[in-house]
Amino acid sequence: MKNFAKTREKIAFTMLGLATFIVVLPILLTIYYVVSNGSPAVTWEFLSKGPTNGMTEGGIFPAILGTVILIIGTMVCSLPIGILSAIYLVEYAKDNLFTRLIKLSVVNLSGIPSIVYGLFGFTLFVVFFRLGTSIVAGALTLAIMSLPVIITATKEALESVPNTYREISLSLGATKWQTVRYCVLPYAIPGILTGTVLSLSRAAGETAPILFTVAAFYLTQLPHSIFDQVMALPYHLYVISTQVPNMPTQISFATGFVLIALVFVMNLFSIILRGHYRKKKQW
Amino acid sequence: MRQKISEYIIESAIKLSGFVIIGFVILIFLFLLKDALSLFGTYSAGKFLFGTNWLPISEPPKFGMIPLLLGSIYVTFGAILICVPLGVATALFIAEVAPRSIKQILKSLVEILASIPSVVLGFIGIIWLGPFLKTTFGLTTGMCGLTGSLLLAFMALPTIISISEDALVSVPRTFKEAAYGLGATKWQTMWRVMLPAASSGIIAGVMLGIGRVIGETMVVLMVTGNAPVMPTSILQPLRTLTATIAGEMGETVSGSEHYYALFTVGLVLFIITFMINFGADLSLRKARQ
Numbered sequence: 001m002k003n004f005a006k007t008r009e010k011i012a013f014t015m016l017g018l019a020t021f022i023v024v025l026p027i028l029l030t031i032y033y034v035v036s037n038g039s040p041a042v043t044w045e046f047l048s049k050g051p052t053n054g055m056t057e058g059g060i061f062p063a064i065l066g067t068v069i070l071i072i073g074t075m076v077c078s079l080p081i082g083i084l085s086a087i088y089l090v091e092y093a094k095d096n097l098f099t100r101l102i103k104l105s106v107v108n109l110s111g112i113p114s115i116v117y118g119l120f121g122f123t124l125f126v127v128f129f130r131l132g133t134s135i136v137a138g139a140l141t142l143a144i145m146s147l148p149v150i151i152t153a154t155k156e157a158l159e160s161v162p163n164t165y166r167e168i169s170l171s172l173g174a175t176k177w178q179t180v181r182y183c184v185l186p187y188a189i190p191g192i193l194t195g196t197v198l199s200l201s202r203a204a205g206e207t208a209p210i211l212f213t214v215a216a217f218y219l220t221q222l223p224h225s226i227f228d229q230v231m232a233l234p235y236h237l238y239v240i241s242t243q244v245p246n247m248p249t250q251i252s253f254a255t256g257f258v259l260i261a262l263v264f265v266m267n268l269f270s271i272i273l274r275g276h277y278r279k280k281k282q283w
Numbered sequence: 284m285r286q287k288i289s290e291y292i293i294e295s296a297i298k299l300s301g302f303v304i305i306g307f308v309i310l311i312f313l314f315l316l317k318d319a320l321s322l323f324g325t326y327s328a329g330k331f332l333f334g335t336n337w338l339p340i341s342e343p344p345k346f347g348m349i350p351l352l353l354g355s356i357y358v359t360f361g362a363i364l365i366c367v368p369l370g371v372a373t374a375l376f377i378a379e380v381a382p383r384s385i386k387q388i389l390k391s392l393v394e395i396l397a398s399i400p401s402v403v404l405g406f407i408g409i410i411w412l413g414p415f416l417k418t419t420f421g422l423t424t425g426m427c428g429l430t431g432s433l434l435l436a437f438m439a440l441p442t443i444i445s446i447s448e449d450a451l452v453s454v455p456r457t458f459k460e461a462a463y464g465l466g467a468t469k470w471q472t473m474w475r476v477m478l479p480a481a482s483s484g485i486i487a488g489v490m491l492g493i494g495r496v497i498g499e500t501m502v503v504l505m506v507t508g509n510a511p512v513m514p515t516s517i518l519q520p521l522r523t524l525t526a527t528i529a530g531e532m533g534e535t536v537s538g539s540e541h542y543y544a545l546f547t548v549g550l551v552l553f554i555i556t557f558m559i560n561f562g563a564d565l566s567l568r569k570a571r572q
Contacts, residue, residue: 009470013380019372020381020389023440027396030407084300092297102301104564105308111491111560112311112553113498115525119532119549120311123318127537144307151304177290205400208500208525212532234402234501241406242505249410256403267398 031260038257041250047258055218055244060255062219066230067204067262069223070214073139074146074203079196081143082150089151090158091180110148114208117145122212134227138214145209146199153195157188190277194270201266205259207234217243233259315553318546322346325540331547337511337522339531339541346544348551350513354428354521355497357514358507361432362439362496367489369436370443374485377444378451379473390448397441405505408434413506420518426508428517434502439492446491450484450570451477483570490563494556500525524548 045059052058085102093099121141131137161184169179207215215235223230237255240247322331326346334347377389412433413425422429454477462472478485508520509530522530528545535542 005468005471009468012470012474013376016372016376016380019369020376023369023373023444024389024392026437027392030399030404031395033407033411034403081300081303084297085304088297088301092294093301098301102304104561105305107560107564108308108557109304111494111498111556111563113500113525113556115498115500115528116311116315116549116552116556119528119546120314122532123314123546124310128314147304147307175290177294201398205398205402207400207402208529211529234400237402237406238501238505241409252406252410256406259400260403263398263400264395267394 034253034256034260037250038253038255041254042257046254050220051218055240056247056251060233060236060258062222063231063233063236063255064258064262065222066215067233067259069135069230070139070142070210070232071200071204073135073226074142075196075200077140077143078146078150078199082147082196083154083192085147086151086154086158087180087185090155091176091184106148106151109144110152112145114145114206115211117141117209118211118213120144121209126213132227133212133214133216133229135214135223135230136226138210138230138232139226141209141213142203142206145206146203149199149202150192150196153198154188154192157191157195158184160191161187190273194274197266197270197273201263201270204266205234205263207232207238210235233262312550312553315546315550318543319550322540322543322547326544331544335513337527339535339544344540346540346547348524348548350511351522351524351527351548352551353514354507354511355523355525357428357517357521358431358435358503358523359493359496361428361517362435363489363493365432366436366439366443366492370440370488370492371447371485373440374444374447374451374488375473375478378448379469379477390445393441393444396437397445401438401499401501402505404434404438405502408502408506422518424508424520426506427519428507428514428521431503431507431523432517434506435496435499438499438502439496442495443488443492446488446567447481447485450481450488453484453570454480481570483566487563487566487570490559490566494559494563497559498525498552498556500529504529524552528552 047059047064048061049059050062051060089099089102093102118141121137121144125131125137125140126133129137165183165187166179169183170176174182210232214229215232216229217231217239219229219231233255237252237259240255241252331346331348333349334345335349336345336347337350338345373389373393377386381389408430409426413427413430415425416422416427416430416433417425458476458480459472462476463469467475503523504526507522507526509522509526510520511522511527512520514521528548531541532545535545
């Protein structure tokens with residue numbers, strides 16, 4: 001009887017291992033496929049020049065620049081609201097209907113499909129506020145989309161600061177805000193940074209929200225102001241792999257490689273940051 | 284005094300930002316609703332909800348969303364069939380079976396998968412997976428529901444794996460120890476004790492995964508063949524709700540019936556994902572208790 005159970009355990013564990021293998025193998029293959037096909041075409045020229053000859057030649061500099069601008073714009077718009085509302089939820093909110101509504105809203109925001117953000121950004125920022133298809137409209141759309149991740153990460157970081165810190169500060173006569181500002185926030189910064197970089201790396205790879213709010217098919221000039229359109233890496237990859245006939249696949253692969261590399265570097269940065277601060281943590 | 288004023292300002296900003304979050308959700312809903320209602324001024328809601336033809340540029344145009352809804356359901360269902368068993372099995376393996384050193388590597392790989400932009404996966408679908416499925420299964424085209432399902436399953440895996448794994452790890456140790464004490468093997472404990480105890484969390488992970496699949500746009504836009512017809516098989520080209528908005532928005536005239544119809548599709552998506560996420564949240568809350 002015991003033997004029978006042991007055999008079954010072996011079979012089950014083999015199956016679980018097999019399932020894990022089926023999940024992991026395509027991840028490695030995908031990355032290998034993109035890197036091996038894409039990296040040969042990634043030259044300094046490819047990174048620093050604009051596309052030429054109907055995008056079938058040349059580089060992707062305008063798309064890289066556009067994505068970087070969008071990341072910065074997204075950060076500027078989403079960070080203040082995200083951090084402040086997380087502070088509200090952790091430090092100020094009482095357990096009432098209003099608080100529960102905020103929490104439900106965060107959950108809901110995180111689940112809204114990216115294309116619906118695109119539609120919303122288009123009607124509100126592009127049409128209603130007359131910003132046109134522009135960097136501002138795109139960054140604001142991506143910012144709202146990034147909020148839930150930033151809020152959740154900030155909340156977790158604030159909650160992990162021990163309560164004794166707050167109690168000691170308050171008992172010394174500090175006000176609520178002084179306590180948050182000097183005794184809680186400094187210790188939560190690493191967690192907040194990690195979450196922020198992670199959410200920005202996701203925003204960098206998104207295509208659907210920028211389709212109608214900022215992304216341009218092809219531009220001959222670099223943007224001059226925040227009311228201009230930009231090209232963006234993910235949209236550029238979408239365009240050259242579906243809309244441009246006779247596209248050399250090498251360029252598509254190289255564009256995909258640069259996009260993945262950008263996202264990975266941001267992720268890596270946030271992981272290193274997390275590890276660095278975790279070592280310093282002393283409670 | 285100056286300090287008091289600045290403190291008052293910052294605390295007001297903190298409280299205000301809470302309102303702003305609720306405001307965004309309401310704004311998104313209202314702006315979608317406004318344009319959806321504009322459609323129903325000229326086009327009957329019944330025809331939109333139950334119509335089986337999506338022909339936006341025919342004369343007269345028809346905006347029946349059933350083909351699109353079915354397209355979404357087909358692709359989602361296919362993806363779920365693949366990713367739920369694989370995801371839960373992988374979560375079990377990572378949480379209970381894998382040695383500590385491999386555990387970390389596996390978790391990082393899953394995180395890497397989560398960070399791959401969907402447009403890159405769509406590109407791989409076009410250039411490799413589609414043609415591969417076409418020749419392997421002798422399909423008429425590789426750009427079909429199945430290609431979308433496979434890629435979407437792949438994309439939903441990180442959500443399902445990480446939430447299920449969290450749920451499994453947070454099952455109290457006493458449960459396990461009690462089962463071992465009664466002479467159960469490790470597998471019996473996992474199957475009879477751990478899985479049921481973590482079920483709320485696993486269900487939440489699966490629901491969030493489904494939400495992600497239904498809302499995903501670029502992959503389905505790029506690989507499912509974009510045919511807004513009533514799908515009869517997952518091996519045919521079809522089109523989802525999300526891909527319709529992304530594919531047609533650029534061609535519409537602002538303020539036309541077609542334009543409003545796309546916003547109504549957006550509203551439908553908003554409502555579907557709201558319900559899924561609300562359900563997942565309830566399930567997660569139950570799991571934490």
